[in-house]
Amino acid sequence: MSIHNLTASSCEAWQPDNFTHSDGYSAPNPEFFIEILVHFVPIADNSHLKFKLFRVQQHIFIRDNYISWLAISNMLSQMDVPYHVQPSMIQRISSCALEIASKPSNMILKTIPIIVYVKLVEESQEQKLQDSEAIEEDRYYAKVSASKISVEPLKKYKIEGFGKQCVICLEEILVGSEASGLPCLHAYHDNCILKWLKNSNFCPLCRFQMPTE
Numbered sequence: 001m002s003i004h005n006l007t008a009s010s011c012e013a014w015q016p017d018n019f020t021h022s023d024g025y026s027a028p029n030p031e032f033f034i035e036i037l038v039h040f041v042p043i044a045d046n047s048h049l050k051f052k053l054f055r056v057q058q059h060i061f062i063r064d065n066y067i068s069w070l071a072i073s074n075m076l077s078q079m080d081v082p083y084h085v086q087p088s089m090i091q092r093i094s095s096c097a098l099e100i101a102s103k104p105s106n107m108i109l110k111t112i113p114i115i116v117y118v119k120l121v122e123e124s125q126e127q128k129l130q131d132s133e134a135i136e137e138d139r140y141y142a143k144v145s146a147s148k149i150s151v152e153p154l155k156k157y158k159i160e161g162f163g164k165q166c167v168i169c170l171e172e173i174l175v176g177s178e179a180s181g182l183p184c185l186h187a188y189h190d191n192c193i194l195k196w197l198k199n200s201n202f203c204p205l206c207r208f209q210m211p212t213e
Contacts, residue, residue, distance in 0.1 A: 010119045011089040013096035015106075019113040027110040030058040032097060038079045039119045050079060058112070061097045066186065068094050069205045073167060081118060083170055087204065089118060154193070155181040167204055168192040184208035 037051040054075050061068045072090045106112050164173045166189045173179050179187040186205045201210040
């Protein structure tokens with residue numbers, strides 16, 4: 001099953017009604033206990049389900065949007081969810097977690113359980129072609145890119161101390177190499193962010209909005 005032919009058909013997140021720790025575990029700090037289930041549906045082979053449990057401190061999701069996006073992206077990547085379908089999922093999971101945590105009944109809980117269900121379907125070549133044509137048509141009529149004036153003066157600086165990950169290509173920005181930073185201070189490979197901003201005026205991590213034409 002090729003990840004390049006995948007399309008996310010659904011991503012849902014919710015708090016289960018009944019939850020108990022079978023091992024009597026007590027969290028030292030408020031946390032989310034997240035179970036991610038990914039349903040892979042290939043064209044020819046049988047579908048299969050993959051799941052994994054994650055513990056994430058609540059403050060990571062609540063106080064820092066940048067760290068929240070990185071944490072969720074890391075969890076999805078561990079579940080073999082390709083990066084190109086992650087942004088809408090990250091937004092959905094993050095919003096759900098904040099909504100659940102704000103409920104009065106959950107404010108006294110040290111551990112808040114969340115179930116995330118993702119379904120990934122492999123497209124047929126015919127469907128892939130139809131989707132590609134539809135996407136190109138949508139881009140023709142409703143493409144929102146960052147303005148050239150806002151892109152040209154992107155800050156360039158060298159990575160020092162330790163490398164960073166470019167979340168667009170998922171490759172490391174090596175120490176000593178040059179990166180491009182948006183006004184929100186998030187850095188990416190120069191080629192990656194320039195290509196991204198031609199199709200979207202939002203920062204891939206924090207959704208900071210760049211000016212449009």
